[in-house]
Amino acid sequence: MPSIEKIRKALLGNNIDSDKINQLLGDDMNTKDINAxxxxxxxxxxAFTHDETVDILSNCACCIGGQRNKDCRQFAKVNKDKALSEKVNLLSTVKWMGNPVLYTDGTIYTGIYGKENDIYKCPCWCLKGKLPNEPMSLTYCACCAGHFRYHYQNALGVKLKIKEIVSSALNSVGEKPCEFIYEIIED
Structure with a gap:
């Protein structure tokens, strides 16, 4: 989840003035209130363009270290000589990396399809079952898209840009899964 503290750090990293940050985020850096x-x-x-907001929030990604990072880096070593299409197909064998698909236009599509009682669940571990009072903006999910981008870049050896956050469990109130599209910006 893009916590207020992580968002604040990302904004400071983009040289945003502290007063403007306080106007945008408020004073409580430790809030876990989903509505806040x-x-x-x-x-x-x-305050920012869509692309700027996605960039800020994607840099708040969680779970980019630890076992997932090790697994993706190991995957990259083992598969370094394979074609990108083969690597994308094999990436689903790495735990927690979804089922990515390389489209003919060169974009990579992936999603998270966990359901409970026929309702798609938000995978954000920080939410702990909390839901906002109204559908959450798709932009919120740039944090999770940033998580996948980070690991996919390491595993596939390409630089990726978030092209689109297609849908999310939070935005659709559980009717749709979380789905993302990435474009390769260099091989």
């Missing part, structure tokens, strides 16, 4: 975070996301969306 949703309000902050809406203020970010008004």
């Amino acid at each position: 975070i949703a309000d902050s996301i809406r203020r970010l969306e008004k």
